[in-house]
Amino acid sequence: MAKPLTYTNKVLIGFTDEQIASVDAWRRAQSDLPNRSEAIRRLVEKALDGGQTSN
Structure with a gap:
C-alpha cells in the first residue's frame, strides 16, 4: 500500500x-469522493x- 501524501504546512x-x-456538496459530486x-x-x-483544474 502506498504511503499517503503528507502535508507539512497546516x-x-x-x-x-x-x-x-x-x-x-461539491466533494460529494466528485467521482472519487x-x-x-x-x-x-x-x-x-x-x-x-x-478554475482550470479538473475534477
Whole structure:
C-alpha cells in the first residue's frame, strides 16, 4: 500500500455552516469522493488556477 501524501504546512481557518455545506456538496459530486480537507485543497487550487483544474 502506498504511503499517503503528507502535508507539512497546516492552516487553521474558520468556515460558516453554509460554506461547509457547500464544500460537502461539491466533494460529494466528485467521482472519487475526496475527504473534506482534500476537497478544500482542490477548490483552493482550482481558484488559484483560474478554475482550470479538473475534477
